[in-house]
Amino acid sequence: MKHPIRRLASQRVRALPASGIRRFFDLIAATEGVISLGVGEPDFVTPDHIREAAIRSIRDGETHYTSNYGLHRLREAIAAQVERQRGVTYDPAREILVTVGVSEALDLALRASTEAGDEVIVADPSYVAYAPAILLSGATVVPVATDAAAGFRLRAADVARAITPRTRALLIGFPNNPTGAVLEPEDLAGIAALAREHDLLVYTDEIYDRLVYGAPHRSILDEPGMRERTVYLNGFSKAYAMTGWRVGYACAPAELLEQMMKIHQYTVMSGPTPSQFAALEAYTHGEDDVLRMIAEYDRRRKLVWSRFNAMGLECFEPRGAFYCFPKVSGTGLSDEVFSERLLQEEKVAVVPGSAFGEHGAGHVRACYATSYEKLEEACERMARFVGRLA
Numbered sequence: 001m002k003h004p005i006r007r008l009a010s011q012r013v014r015a016l017p018a019s020g021i022r023r024f025f026d027l028i029a030a031t032e033g034v035i036s037l038g039v040g041e042p043d044f045v046t047p048d049h050i051r052e053a054a055i056r057s058i059r060d061g062e063t064h065y066t067s068n069y070g071l072h073r074l075r076e077a078i079a080a081q082v083e084r085q086r087g088v089t090y091d092p093a094r095e096i097l098v099t100v101g102v103s104e105a106l107d108l109a110l111r112a113s114t115e116a117g118d119e120v121i122v123a124d125p126s127y128v129a130y131a132p133a134i135l136l137s138g139a140t141v142v143p144v145a146t147d148a149a150a151g152f153r154l155r156a157a158d159v160a161r162a163i164t165p166r167t168r169a170l171l172i173g174f175p176n177n178p179t180g181a182v183l184e185p186e187d188l189a190g191i192a193a194l195a196r197e198h199d200l201l202v203y204t205d206e207i208y209d210r211l212v213y214g215a216p217h218r219s220i221l222d223e224p225g226m227r228e229r230t231v232y233l234n235g236f237s238k239a240y241a242m243t244g245w246r247v248g249y250a251c252a253p254a255e256l257l258e259q260m261m262k263i264h265q266y267t268v269m270s271g272p273t274p275s276q277f278a279a280l281e282a283y284t285h286g287e288d289d290v291l292r293m294i295a296e297y298d299r300r301r302k303l304v305w306s307r308f309n310a311m312g313l314e315c316f317e318p319r320g321a322f323y324c325f326p327k328v329s330g331t332g333l334s335d336e337v338f339s340e341r342l343l344q345e346e347k348v349a350v351v352p353g354s355a356f357g358e359h360g361a362g363h364v365r366a367c368y369a370t371s372y373e374k375l376e377e378a379c380e381r382m383a384r385f386v387g388r389l390a
């Protein structure tokens, strides 16, 4: 019998499906000797000097709330970084908000700018939290299919077909989790043109902007007229190996940021203070660390991508983030059964692609943010497994 208190939980939250990944992670936790390509976070520990900066701040007695907007010096460093990376200027006093990861920033952006029944367009497959965050804001998710044939790019023509009079915004997250896809300049130009034509807001999650291999990252912010209709989301979790510190930020025109700030002020107050000092150090002295980690991810990326293709799992070249997204439907197994049997029979954990949306089905996500040696061993085991299925 269900515990009766469940009835008291809100209808909106009860209607949310539980994360497809969570059940899988429970399985992983219960199996010994697993090589996990499952969790999407850096294997690196946060660089020493960044950890030291946080420890120093605590020793110096910096243990109070910061401004609701975040530490002013950190906002200045963010403004400088965004200007350097994107050539776009934001006022640290009114247009930058330090949040508890990109996760909070996305939630604030959605809640501050959508009404019940508004439609938000999002690529399918995408990061597992996008659809729930949209639903929790009261808006409706409108998935737009992407596929391997087009390198999982979100193409403007497909977005155009999804626009209705109720469309309020586009949520784009490229480099993409789970596919590793990046957008081409023509995709960005086309999507920006649609946003301008239909007066849409764009939330752009660029948490993986530094983790690109080959062409430099391009952003929707690079497109003319987009600064005024974009909420730019970024953070420290991936490029600086700082997932546990919980720092991210949003940049947006002051009139919108002020609305996001109200929700932040009443629900969170301010991001963790030592973490903000760590983030400040990351943006002022962390560039060499980022370059070192990118080089290592690139080496690993080439290994898993070539091994997957060699073992018969067709895989397009991932150009960003730290994920490979090979097709497994050719083995005759669904992505869920493939992942479950791979875990049971060879103790390698990958995530079923369908956890990221309907159009992720038939693929699995393999995160290569783990050591080269472990990746080699995981590929051996996978090749053995796939060989048995053939």
Ligand SMILES: Cc1ncc(COP(=O)(O)O)c(C=O)c1O
Pocket (backbone or CB within 6 Å): 040, 100, 101, 102, 103, 104, 127, 173, 177, 205, 207, 235, 236, 237, 243, 247, 248
């Ligand atoms: C695309 C994407 N956005 C946001 C996040 C969450 O970022 P943060 O740790 O800054 O909350 C993740 C984490 O996996 C992600 O993959």
